[in-house]
Amino acid sequence: MASEFVSYVGRLISVRSVVQLYPGPYFKQMPRWSLRLGGASGNKKGVRAVSTVVTNERPTMHPAGPPGPVPVRQDFSRTQFAPVGRCIYCGSTEELCREHMLPAGLSGTAVLPKASCRSCGKITGEVERIVLRGHLWPVRIVRRLRLGEPHKAPKQFPITVWRGGREETLLLPASEYPILLHMPILSAPVAVTGERFTQGIRMTGVHIISFGPKPNDVGKRLGATRIQHSDTQQPVAFARMIGKIAYSYAVACVGLDAFEEVFVRPMILGTADDAGRWVGTREPVGPKRVGELHHLELHFNQEQRLLVGEVHLLADSDTPSFNVVIGRLRPDYVAPENSPLFR
Numbered sequence: 072m073a074s075e076f077v078s079y080v081g082r083l084i085s086v087r088s089v090v091q092l093y094p095g096p097y098f099k100q101m102p103r104w105s106l107r108l109g110g111a112s113g114n115k116k117g118v119r120a121v122s123t124v125v126t127n128e129r130p131t132m133h134p135a136g137p138p139g140p141v142p143v144r145q146d147f148s149r150t151q152f153a154p155v156g157r158c159i160y161c162g163s164t165e166e167l168c169r170e171h172m173l174p175a176g177l178s179g180t181a182v183l184p185k186a187s188c189r190s191c192g193k194i195t196g197e198v199e200r201i202v203l204r205g206h207l208w209p210v211r212i213v214r215r216l217r218l219g220e221p222h223k224a225p226k227q228f229p230i231t232v233w234r235g236g237r238e239e240t241l242l243l244p245a246s247e248y249p250i251l252l253h254m255p256i257l258s259a260p261v262a263v264t265g266e267r268f269t270q271g272i273r274m275t276g277v278h279i280i281s282f283g284p285k286p287n288d289v290g291k292r293l294g295a296t297r298i299q300h301s302d303t304q305q306p307v308a309f310a311r312m313i314g315k316i317a318y319s320y321a322v323a324c325v326g327l328d329a330f331e332e333v334f335v336r337p338m339i340l341g342t343a344d345d346a347g348r349w350v351g352t353r354e355p356v357g358p359k360r361v362g363e364l365h366h367l368e369l370h371f372n373q374e375q376r377l378l379v380g381e382v383h384l385l386a387d388s389d390t391p392s393f394n395v396v397i398g399r400l401r402p403d404y405v406a407p408e409n410s411p412l413f414r
């Protein structure tokens with residue numbers, strides 16, 4: 072049985088994993104990492120963690136990707152795209168700014184000029200900040216991804232260790248901190264599965280990816296038998312950020328006018344609490360993409376004219392990627408002959 076959370080906009084849940092140290096090499100232990108999803112965070116404002124079950128199993132997941140995809144690829148070497156001339160979120164033509172498809176805080180360099188108005192930019196910026204200064208912060212430091220305000224980056228991170236039968240919390244410098252990145256496992260987009268949906272997004276677990284020093288080595292050095300890493304996640308904020316990346320990338324590739332309907336705009340702006348309809352983790356986890364920090368891809372389902380984005384952050388590591396059902400293209404949309412997408 073899968074652990075299950077249902078989270079809603081603005082509410083927090085906590086995800087916790089416990090790494091048992093010794094015996095055996097670190098990587099051989101990975102499949103036996105006990106992954107506990109449970110326990111609401113201490114947020115008094117009312118975390119609603121609905122139906123929480125402890126499990127060691129990865130939940131069985133949804134089909135990999137949208138039905139009948141026609142993969143469309145682009146090498147992501149281009150970083151400058153044509154100006155859009157109106158806000159891709161609200162349509163405003165005033166005070167337009169450039170839009171980073173991938174957040175600058177993840178060293179994203181590709182920009183869409185004149186694509187986001189000031190107020191929409193503020194909303195998407197806040198969502199990104201929740202994620203980038205949340206559970207992605209340590210990995211950004213260790214991977215040296217661009218930190219907007221480096222002086223604000225924590226120099227130390229807390230870690231809980233067990234030694235001599237006692238539990239202690241220590242602060243370790245970022246360079247000595249064994250990062251266990253928790254990437255959320257989000258149920259497949261309901262728009263694809265057709266399951267019943269109310270609101271929010273369903274998070275069924277986390278993929279754990281190790282960065283920096285290995286927990287075993289750190290545990291040995293500290294004389295600890297167990298170390299524990301915990302973080303707080305906001306899966307809705309995460310899904311909104313992923314949705315924004317996929318959508319702005321799609322606009323760069325096919326143009327705003329190609330869309331008959333954009334599904335993800337209200338989710339990105341936070342006016343609809345429907346992230347679970349459009350965003351999900353892609354299963355199974357695909358191969359690493361050597362030499363690519365992040366990888367973006369579009370899939371077009373011709374039958375339903377659905378454009379689905381695939382967002383793979385830290386693609387050179389064993390991270391999962393995410394599907395975003397971005398919207399429906401117009402029936403008369405024809406990809407330009409010279410489009411780098413359709414080759």
Ligand SMILES: [Zn+2]
Nearest residue numbers: 158161188191
């Ligand atoms: Zn706007």
